[in-house]
């Protein structure tokens with residue numbers, strides 16, 4: 326397929342060559358040319374990319390499964406399709422479309438999890454910024470079947486973090502067995518995922534008990550529509566306070582976005598009978614422990630929820646594009662990636678950092 330776009334031979338990109346070396350921003354990284362794209366592949370000229378905590382793990386190589394090397398990280402990219410591989414059949418997107426690149430860059434759509442709509446758990450998946458190069462560059466190669474169309478009435482920088490953080494919490498709430506008017510408990514409510522979870526929960530008609538610590542986070546979550554606040558550092562009885570906040574019985578569901586094992590510790594106790602615990606936040610090398618007796622007699626469901634599939638991504642973006650969910654972010658140039666990683670490591674990043682690829 327020919328293209329009306331001018332595509333340079335080289336580009337700016339942030340590259341990790343080894344896990345123990347600082348990343349390098351270079352402007353001589355080759356751009357895959359249109360005639361080099363395989364059928365089904367597309368080239369996206371990026372406008373911006375959010376930075377996720379997962380990118381830091383990929384750069385450091387500290388997960389049980391290491392990322393490819395050398396690596397271009399990033400999986401919250403938004404840009405325009407500037408080329409589509411020759412002989413691509415029935416593409417759902419066309420040249421010039423604005424699309425998003427998420428963590429799940431590709432799934433086979435044919436293994437058992439894929440056939441059941443669990444594309445994110447595909448046995449043959451490709452992960453953006455992990456097993457294939459990601460979005461910390463000016464151009465990225467993706468797949469026409471898996472890029473996410475971005476609705477018109479949302480800014481690219483606003484849409485970026487919906488593609489990972491937003492989709493992740495949206496799907497967890499969607500599958501939490503809750504209905505309008507139910508109480509949902511959100512440990513980690515003031516964090517990057519948590520502040521989006523509060524807004525999705527409110528948009529879905531749920532009543533939010535926000536659990537986190539500090540005056541700044543309290544102010545943020547209450548402004549975003551949480552009804553009750555429990556400071557986990559100040560309370561002497563977390564379970565009692567959450568039960569009291571929900572009329573005595575406990576939450577109908579809890580979605581844990583905090584990345585600490587401790588945030589899961591008492592969840593079964595503060596859920597009401599028939600309640601659901603959604604496991605989302607990923608502390609490194611932690612185990613989930615729950616009292617078996619009460620898990621059984623209270624009929625508690627404990628479910629893992631991992632990012633989202635193509636449909637979840639469209640739904641999460643649709644809700645955000647109608648102004649129901651806003652990501653708090655700051656825009657920085659690609660050269661600020663190293664300092665952003667340092668900030669993430671210290672827990673000092675408030676909301677999200679979005680990198681502007683046009684700068």
Ligand SMILES: [Zn+2]
Pocket residue numbers: 377378379380400428489490
């Ligand atoms: Zn992510």
Ligand SMILES: [Zn+2]
Pocket residue numbers: 432433434435436437438439440444447448449450
């Ligand atoms: Zn598959």
